[in-house]
Amino acid sequence: MTDHKKLTPRAEDFSSWYNELVQRAELADHSPVRGSMVIRPWGYGIWERMQRQLDDMFKETGHENAYFPLLIPMSFIEREKEHVEGFAPELAVVTQAGGKELEEPYAIRPTSETIIYSMYAKWVQSYRDLPILLNQWANVMRWELRTRLFLRTSEFLWQEGHTAHATPEEAEEETLTMLGVYRTFMEDWMAMPPVTGLKSPTETFAGAVRTYACEALMQDNKALQAGTSHFLGQNFSKQFDLRFQTEAGHEEYAWNTSWGVSTRLIGGLVMTHGDDEGLVLPPRLAPVQAVIVPILRGDDESPVLEKTEEVRKRLSDADVRVKVDAREHLSPGAKYYEWERKGVPYRIEIGPKDLAKGQLALAPRVVPEDGKRKAFVPENEAVAEFPNLLETFQAELLGRAAARRDAASVRGVTSLDELEEAFEQGAGFVYTGWCGDPEVEETVKERTGATIRVLPDEEFRSERAPEKCVSGERAATSEVVWARAY
RNA sequence: CGGGACGUGGCGCAGUCCGGUAGCGCACUGCAAUGGGGUUGCAGGGGUCGCCGGUUCGAAUCCGGCCGUCCCGACCA
Numbered sequence: 001m002t003d004h005k006k007l008t009p010r011a012e013d014f015s016s017w018y019n020e021l022v023q024r025a026e027l028a029d030h031s032p033v034r035g036s037m038v039i040r041p042w043g044y045g046i047w048e049r050m051q052r053q054l055d056d057m058f059k060e061t062g063h064e065n066a067y068f069p070l071l072i073p074m075s076f077i078e079r080e081k082e083h084v085e086g087f088a089p090e091l092a093v094v095t096q097a098g099g100k101e102l103e104e105p106y107a108i109r110p111t112s113e114t115i116i117y118s119m120y121a122k123w124v125q126s127y128r129d130l131p132i133l134l135n136q137w138a139n140v141m142r143w144e145l146r147t148r149l150f151l152r153t154s155e156f157l158w159q160e161g162h163t164a165h166a167t168p169e170e171a172e173e174e175t176l177t178m179l180g181v182y183r184t185f186m187e188d189w190m191a192m193p194p195v196t197g198l199k200s201p202t203e204t205f206a207g208a209v210r211t212y213a214c215e216a217l218m219q220d221n222k223a224l225q226a227g228t229s230h231f232l233g234q235n236f237s238k239q240f241d242l243r244f245q246t247e248a249g250h251e252e253y254a255w256n257t258s259w260g261v262s263t264r265l266i267g268g269l270v271m272t273h274g275d276d277e278g279l280v281l282p283p284r285l286a287p288v289q290a291v292i293v294p295i296l297r298g299d300d301e302s303p304v305l306e307k308t309e310e311v312r313k314r315l316s317d318a319d320v321r322v323k324v325d326a327r328e329h330l331s332p333g334a335k336y337y338e339w340e341r342k343g344v345p346y347r348i349e350i351g352p353k354d355l356a357k358g359q360l361a362l363a364p365r366v367v368p369e370d371g372k373r374k375a376f377v378p379e380n381e382a383v384a385e386f387p388n389l390l391e392t393f394q395a396e397l398l399g400r401a402a403a404r405r406d407a408a409s410v411r412g413v414t415s416l417d418e419l420e421e422a423f424e425q426g427a428g429f430v431y432t433g434w435c436g437d438p439e440v441e442e443t444v445k446e447r448t449g450a451t452i453r454v455l456p457d458e459e460f461r462s463e464r465a466p467e468k469c470v471s472g473e474r475a476a477t478s479e480v481v482w483a484r485a486y
Numbered sequence: 487c488g489g490g491a492c493g494u495g496g497c498g499c500a501g502u503c504c505g506g507u508a509g510c511g512c513a514c515u516g517c518a519a520u521g522g523g524g525u526u527g528c529a530g531g532g533g534u535c536g537c538c539g540g541u542u543c544g545a546a547u548c549c550g551g552c553c554g555u556c557c558c559g560a561c562c563a
Contacts, residue, residue: 004497004512004513004524005497005498005512015556015557016556019555019556024497030554030555032554034553034554034555086562089487089561089562090561090562111563140563142562142563144561144562144563145487145560145561145562146487146559146560146561146562151563152562152563156563158563205563213563224563225563226563227563228563260563261563262563263563264563293522295521295522296521297520297521328521330521330524330525331520331521331523331524331525332521332522332523332524333521333522333523333524333525334523334524334525335523335524336523336524337523337524338524349522351521351522352522353522354522361522374522486563
């Protein structure tokens with residue numbers, strides 16, 4: 001399925017570029033259901049890589065997987081006041097089944113806190129039954145009014161971790177541990193370095209005491225909330241009667257956390273690394289890390305094809321995910337464009353000339369700062385070095401993304417005028433002081449379209465803590481990061 | 487959910503104002519040659535024009551309703 005049309009350049013229209021890329025790289029397509037997408041094999045392959053790695057990290061931090069029902073009794077969702085206010089407008093509700101009206105409607109889960117904690121309540125008697133550390137991989141539904149492939153769809157895939165603890169300290173620690181897991185995953189696997197921190201009260205999850213988040217900066221300098229970790233306190237345990245007997249013998253409500261990332265991460269991946277030719281995949285998440293394109297001649301193709309297969313086997317044995325593209329009806333150039341559009345990190349060309357010289361032609365998807373577009377490397381060396389090349393490529397992507405984020409970050413802003421000016425100049429993250437007043441958030445949003453993304457964790461904070469709130473009058477109680485967001 | 491735009495083979499579009507039995511490019515199929523950045527020639531296949539209804543002798547074209555997509559806004563992972 002070749003496709004000659006160029007993508008709309010990012011600089012011209014970032015939205016069009018994104019929409020075209022997602023479809024033309026065959027990541028996803030619109031479905032007949034409003035706001036719901038089909039994730040195609042290439043996109044799902046990336047999601048599978050993400051799942052595998054995250055799942056390993058969850059297991060390493062002591063969690064187990066389980067599965068809870070898709071349908072949740074409406075009365076459950078209505079039990080936690082903040083929670084129902086947050087989710088009611090976007091619920092899809094099942095009112096009929098088996099040809100009859102249901103006595104109680106079921107909501108299609110927008111998130112599973114309520115049904116999960118209702119079950120935990122059955123399972124927990126004593127402090128010895130805690131902690132419970134579960135995760136589930138699931139689909140959820142939020143009837144969004146405005147959707148975009150991967151970034152906001154009515155139905156999406158995610159994981160949701162839900163834990164119950166005997167003490168607030170332990171729950172808080174869990175919340176921060178999982179925020180750290182997400183951050184590590186985004187940096188080391190997605191090459192998408194986020195800023196992490198605490199959400200302001202207005203941005204806190206409906207039903208949580210505190211929400212922590214990973215905020216990543218996209219190439220259009222808008223922020224993407226890429227993962228959240230919530231300290232729920234006893235809000236849900238009190239509503240669902242999740243109690244336990246302490247060592248001392250008295251009853252207490254358990255302390256909960258929940259945390260999640262979704263297929264939205266794939267949108268983040270696209271907007272972090274993609275270029276005007278198409279997708280660019282970090283090697284650790286690429287379903288195919290190298291595609292071999294044999295350069296075939298009409299006269300005798302067999303030596304080239306034999307060598308191609310030999311190289312494929314050698315790389316595969318070195319745990320490289322490699323694919324041979326030997327389709328005969330396409331010219332090499334057409335294949336190059338196709339695999340570039342799909343973001344494969346490396347292309348390897350093998351032709352008669354390479355055969356004669358015992359070399360391979362290696363072409364990285366992104367030309368390194370100091371490198372060449374295509375390198376001719378002796379076969380043995382190329383095979384031996386290939387895993388390192390992939391790691392270098394991975395590091396290159398992270399380095400570039402971090403540099404972009406830092407270049408688009410503005411610190412030391414002390415007034416609303418300066419803040420407005422910074423965003424007019426195209427700033428990404430802007431750091432200021434804040435007094436904690438939600439009205440300041442409202443004012444800034446009206447003037448600039450930006451919101452507080454996080455109260456940054458210590459290592460992201462400015463060297464000198466801001467003394468005054470950006471509104472000018474009151475003293476700052478914390479530093480905050482502003483951005484326009486997805 | 488409010489404002490705007492759009493919906494014609496897989497993709498991109500023309501045709502719609504001034505109703506008269508659907509067209510172009512790319513892609514696709516077959517054969518042959520070609521093959522190191524979107525290869526060429528020849529021969530083919532595919533669309534009841536988003537859906538439903540109305541007006542009319544006749545509707546892609548006019549009218550109404552609905553659905554979907556995109557952009558702006560409110561809301562949101």
